[in-house]
Amino acid sequence: MNFSNHLLNRKSKVMKNIIIGIDISSKTLDICIKEESLNYYSIENNVQAIKRFFKRYSNENVIVAMENTGRYNWNLFEALEKFNFKVYVISALHIKKSIGLVRGKNDKIDALRICNFIEKNYKESREWKPSSCSIKKIKILLTERALRIKIKKQLVVQQHDYKLMKDIGLDKELKSLNIKLIKNIEGQIKIIENDIENIIRSDETLNHQQKLIKSVPGVGQVLSWTLLSKTEGFTIITDPRKMACYSGVVPFDFQSGTSLKRRPGVSMLADKNLKTILHLAAM
Incomplete structure (x- = not known):
């Protein structure tokens, strides 16, 4: 009985996910790692330093999350392609809306917040692919x-x-x-x-x-380039309804009880660049 319990405990340790949240800046990466305890690291934002750091976790079940910061993500993307990790790129607004009332902010806290967010939501989030x-x-x-x-x-x-x-x-x-x-x-x-x-x-x-x-009709070069870029060749957005929501052209209800009832309107949570180009194409 003791031996079987030992095997179960060992299996649970092996299968347990290591959660990593990364706060990205132009020169450094602040990393929060949640295993048995919380650990914090700061490394340079270059490909060699990132590969060196993550090499120790190459045989583990790792979930990595980061905010979308544009070009500052590129070194991470290039390095993480070499590992078999589950990687998630999250909108900063999504994290901000999910954490409720907070006070204070620094890179270490931001890495922890990203780590906590993905630990709770990774099953519902879309995994990043190169x-x-x-x-x-x-x-x-x-x-x-x-x-x-x-x-x-x-x-x-x-x-x-x-x-x-x-x-x-x-x-x-x-x-x-x-x-x-x-x-x-x-x-x-x-x-x-x-x-x-x-x-x-x-x-x-x-x-x-x-x-x-x-x-x-009405679709030209610029709109076709933008659609291919935003959807990555229609691989990350495949549902027309999701595409319409992402573009900000879908009206949503604004109603609560009897005191609040406005006519449906589009949401501000949209890709403004794509919405502008769609509007110009429709004119």
């Missing part, structure tokens, strides 16, 4: 394109201020420099757009999906 190389490239190029479009808008607005400099004789020179800079940026945008199209054409699946998307 994106294909084509999707990674498209996402980066779309980000670079958006940055240049923002700069171009600022330069166009700036042209109106040059009229105020006519009295001191700088208006024509500055406007000429401004126009040259805009043309340069437009050339870069065109190069990026051609690169995106070439990536899609070279990928048989993405090329077929783009043709299907563009067969819908």
Whole structure:
């Protein structure tokens, strides 16, 4: 009897999950590990340091969770592809809404909150899977394109201020420099757009999906690129209803008893970039 209890206890220890929450910044990773006790670590945010740290857990049942912080996640993604861990990338807003009233904040506490959140919710959360190389490239190029479009808008607005400099004789020179800079940026945008199209054409699946998307009236290149990027080739969002909710185009009820009853409206919890592009396509 004692021997069987020993085996059961050993099995439970072997099967027990190790929960890891990671708070990410540009240079460091603050890590909270929940095993028999809580342990905290801080390591550099580079691929070699991450691989070195996680190597000790390579034969364990590990659940790793982190917030989505854009480019700061990339080193973690590259390193974690080499391990057989369950990885979850969580919206910061989702965690914030789930923890209730809190006071204070630092990197160590944030790592603990991520750790506690995923321990309770990992069964209902979607597990992260590495994106294909084509999707990674498209996402980066779309980000670079958006940055240049923002700069171009600022330069166009700036042209109106040059009229105020006519009295001191700088208006024509500055406007000429401004126009040259805009043309340069437009050339870069065109190069990026051609690169995106070439990536899609070279990928048989993405090329077929783009043709299907563009067969819908009003859908052009930018919307097709955005849909492929946001859904990662329709692999992470496969349900039309979920896609509509994610895009922020679904009305929801606002009603409570008899005191609160408003007409249905769309939620602010949506991908604003995708919603904007869908709106422009519909105009």
